[in-house]
Amino acid sequence: MGISVNDVEITDEAVERELPHHANAPAPVKAAVEALVLREVLLQAARNKVAMAQEELRALETSQAEDAESLIEDALIDRLIEMEVQSPVPTDEECETYYRKNLDQFRNGxxxxxxxxxxxxxxxxxxxxxxxxxxxxxxxxxxxxxxxxxxxxxxxxxxxxxxxxxxxxxxxxxxxxxxxxxxxxxxxxxxxxxxxxxxxxxxxxxxxxxxxGRTLPFDMIKDQLAHYLAEQVRARALKQYLKILVGQANIQGVELEGAKTPLVQ
Known part of the structure; x- marks a missing residue:
């Protein structure tokens, strides 16, 4: 059975093009297939939910003609994630709590x-x-x-x-x-x-x-730590969103973890 997402086929040629990006993965072919499936899931959701202004589309189409379609797809996915994946910014108190519980991470030298x-x-x-x-x-x-x-x-x-x-x-x-x-x-x-x-x-x-070495003071690394924690929260939120999309999609030929409801841990 071929691999498809809501009847859109993931071709062998697409997997071959994607494969070099996953050369260091434990199972490169599996990683390439999963990446393509997740991209297609996101792209389909983006096409359903994201409307881009005509001037944006024209700018993307003329920026690099040979890559216009890929650029438009990337922009659609980025806009979708911006709209749908919300993650809170960590407070100074949360950053300091993490810092004091993980002092070894902030040693230098x-x-x-x-x-x-x-x-x-x-x-x-x-x-x-x-x-x-x-x-x-x-x-x-x-x-x-x-x-x-x-x-x-x-x-x-x-x-x-x-x-x-x-x-x-x-x-x-x-x-x-x-x-x-x-x-x-x-x-x-x-x-x-x-x-x-x-x-x-x-x-x-x-x-x-x-x-x-020495433990770096909190004030010195506060901004970098806030950025790191925000990225961690965002990554978890994106993973959660992808699980929901996967659970709602009709995916054939490959097993991916998904959820049918937002109430998923």
Missing amino acids: DLVEASHILFQVTPNVPLDALRGKAEEILQQALAQPAQFEELARTYSNCTSAEVGGSLGQLTKGQTVPEFERVIFSLEAGEISPKLVETRFGLHIVRVERSAE
């Missing part, structure tokens, strides 16, 4: 110097065997910390093996979250007692040195 031994997951190596070997080397490292660099040179699948596993100085945001949580929780000279698992594989992690 935290620094660690870390090393690791990476056991990379590959199709040719059974995960159980890889984990067993990684655990064996972890116990060696914990028992004889002075051998960490030698173990990294021998066993690590990372290019850092050439320098004894050293990753140099790292600040927050430079590594994947699960790795970051560990390195910023260890004391200088400490080796994590457990393997750290990321999408890159299994890691034995040691922190060489660490330096604490």
